[in-house]
Amino acid sequence: MDYDLDAYLQQSWYDPRLSLLRFGINETVMLSGEAITALIWKPDLYFVNAKRATVHDVTAPNELVQITPDGYVLYGVRVRLKLSCHMYFHLFPLDRQKCFVIIRPYAQRNDQTRISWARDKPVSMEFDIQMEEFDLVGFYTGQFVERRQIGTFSTLNVTFLLHRRIEFHLIQSYFTTCLAVFISWVPFYITMVLPQIRVAIGCTTLLTVLSIMSSVRTVAPRVSYVKAIDVWATLCIIFIFAELAETTLVHYMIRMKLRPRIMRRVDFGIANLLHYVRHGYPTDDFLLKLDSQSKLELHRNQKRAEAIDRASRYMFPLCFAFLNLVYWLYYTDQRYENYYISSM
Structure with a gap:
């Protein structure tokens, strides 16, 4: 420089x-x-x-x-x-x-x-x-x-x-990416029968963080090693990917009620097939044809998925807050104690 x-x-x-x-x-x-x-x-x-x-x-x-x-x-x-x-x-x-x-x-x-x-x-x-x-x-x-x-x-x-001066980056980099991560937690409060909305929110927040960090790289120095802002961006991306993984897991557990061994017990029908492909869950008429054992298994899977959502509502913010604390304590300590001495 x-x-x-x-x-x-x-x-x-x-x-x-x-x-x-x-x-x-x-x-x-x-x-x-x-x-x-x-x-x-x-x-x-x-x-x-x-x-x-x-x-x-x-x-x-x-x-x-x-x-x-x-x-x-x-x-x-x-x-x-x-x-x-x-x-x-x-x-x-x-x-x-x-x-x-x-x-x-x-x-x-x-x-x-x-x-x-x-x-x-x-x-x-x-x-x-x-x-x-x-x-x-x-x-x-x-x-x-x-x-x-x-x-x-x-x-x-x-x-x-x-x-x-870090005021610019606090607003343009840290605050905006934090907000995107917060928004990525909204799917935890959305019903599991709307997986399209949950996935759309996760993908949108991921693209938002990538766009923000792309604009930050235009003003950041071009060096070959990892910077503090790169660590922060990676942290945010990991949390958003984790939310998408949670959504995928929950949606998979809901779909388990249509496992082949259950579906073979009833006449699935063309109408039920089209409804399932379009909406991701079966019609009420199809559910009425299931026996009590199958209904009990479906109910158990749904409860497990709901429990994962409820746990995620607390675990994601707590983990993010903890890693935030570690990040800021570490880099603040480095900022004030490790003054790099430049050499010719």
Whole structure:
């Protein structure tokens, strides 16, 4: 991932060759203009993780050099950077990210140039900056020495702490899919002699969840590993499939009253056959022809199916609530404790 940064970089160092007291000047001198600032020695700093860097030049190059009488130089330049940030999206959209700015001399080794942060407020930031997906909640600085094949280099870094805004996904992803799962439980309250309606509700909610998650994937980062939102989508789809399986089981138990060994005891007839094919259950005339043993078996199967429906009315919401609790506890804990440290 990339991000843009507009920064005013200030550097200060001591150069005895520029001591103004030797020339009888006892006041600070300010210089500007690329032709003049190019004549002054400056550290050859560069941004390690920058893909592109430019100096603002409207209406003139944004550079300034200030020289004190005792030879201290303050060099300021306004730059615009496009920086790379290695993000991890295992917790998306509940993730928090760290992005870095790494500064290092290009050719001047540690024994030639050592850089460090200013002691007093080395980095200042505009906290009212608004980003589309993240809130900038803080930053911290660090410095270290990096060993490379050509020598050791003094290195500085700034780490920005970013929290993703989850309001959009709470409404568009979590709430809508939750609502679809709730609707998929409506068939538990619909009579078992209307299997077409029960199946239609289950299939509709399944297609709804798939459509919602398809739209979420258009704004989600494309990575090869599983994200938190993928786990949530899978959970919702499993519950809807379980509802369809329950509907199939109940409908099968109702149809058991027409098992071949029962149907052979009576004259099924063309009219009863057409009624059964169309509605999924036999006519009243057919039921009257059954003997008492068959009627008792039919009644027992129907009671079992009704018991499954009644149990499902409680078991599905309880299981969904429990898995919701596990999901949110786990990913909230990961969100606040496991800050992934990006590496170059």
